[in-house]
Amino acid sequence: MDLLALTDFNLVARHGGFGKAARATGRPKATLSRRVAELETSLGLRLLERGARTLKLTEEGRALHERTGALLSEIEEAATDIAAGATTPRGRLRISAPLLFSQTAMGKLAAEFALKYPQIRLEVTTEDRPVDMVEEGYDLVIRVNPDPDATLVGRIFVRDRLVVVAAPQMPRPASDDEPVPAVVRGANGDETLWQVSVAGDSARIAVQPVLQLSSLLMVRDAARAGAGIATLPVSLVNHDLAAGTLAHWGDIEGSEIALWTLYPSRRLLSNRVSAFLDFIKQAFPHGTPDELAAYSTR
Structure with missing residues (x-):
């Protein structure tokens, strides 16, 4: 040929x-x-x-x-x-990242990366849908709990979990069957029972959704205002729990959240992608929710 x-x-x-x-x-x-x-x-x-x-x-x-x-x-x-004779990463780097991660952490990450690698032109697109990396021209994607894909390889860089939180003034139910007002995101509007772990013991919380919102940031703000209890990533409410503006009611059982960096496995890894992978590893060396919270908008 x-x-x-x-x-x-x-x-x-x-x-x-x-x-x-x-x-x-x-x-x-x-x-x-x-x-x-x-x-x-x-x-x-x-x-x-x-x-x-x-x-x-x-x-x-x-x-x-x-x-x-x-x-x-x-x-x-x-x-x-x-x-x-150059070894410095350069050129365009296109990344697709999920909405919440982009809203809370990606701006600071992108700025620090751009300052460290001024010859890389970083482009970040925010979307939660699965993208076709080859067809749409992405070099790397960040995804939450992605489905297995034989055409991609990657690594987990942060682990998170879901917790139940409420405004401090919200009373706890007297029994497991007493429904509590809840603020939910999107498709979770039909849920009526949350299985939680409290100090190592399993418990149930009956809920009655009163607000259905499309953004976890809106869910957090509504819970903080006292509209109802909510399930949110612990990294997103870390500052509120420390400040006492939200109270911790327990952890949602089996709710591990893993953030992945993914890239095509059938092509050589460019030095731009390698630079970003190394950079994000340095930003989250232990991959804990606390590290992600440190990047989140207060």
């Missing part, structure tokens, strides 16, 4: 057309078109559907781009670094 033709095909696929690729790279449009046509002929496959105004990857073209685009980028980066 002609690697130059493969490189030109990936340029066209990445930029979404021959004209855009030519303008972005300074390469002649006719040369790019000829190289891609030669690649299609050598493979015996149509890689692009050419319309009057649009260009679209075929299924085979998309598969080839996903499998080879990242590898060619890594080769180009390695060649650039070697030619410049």
Whole structure:
């Protein structure tokens, strides 16, 4: 296979057309078109559907781009670094992170990382949905309790747990069957019973949801204001528990939360990703909720 033709095909696929690729790279449009046509002929496959105004990857073209685009980028980066004699991480680093972690810790982390690695252009997108790292062009994702994925590798960098909290003035129920007003997040609005551990003993708390909110920060604020009890990550309420603005009613049983850093396993790990992995390990050396709380917005 002609690697130059493969490189030109990936340029066209990445930029979404021959004209855009030519303008972005300074390469002649006719040369790019000829190289891609030669690649299609050598493979015996149509890689692009050419319309009057649009260009679209075929299924085979998309598969080839996903499998080879990242590898060619890594080769180009390695060649650039070697030619410049540089070992300093540089270039764009795209990260997808969950909403709560982004709201409470990612701003400070991103700022400190940018100061330490000024030649890396860090881009962080906040979203809780599973993303397709290859299709959407992410270098690394941060996820909470992710489903197993054979195409990704990663590591846990923080462990957390859910606790039941309430405003100090909220009275505790006289019995397990007496319902307590509760502030819940989203899909948890139908729950009526929480199984908790209190000083090592198992107990139940009957709940009656009175507020259903979409953000854990809103849930915390509503619980702090006395609207009801709530289940929240201990890292998020660590400061409130220490200050006495929230009271601890117990731990939700079986509620371990693990935050992972994930990246594609089928490509060489770039020095940018390695730098971020080392940085986040240094930020959370023991991976405890207290360390995460230290980064959280007070």
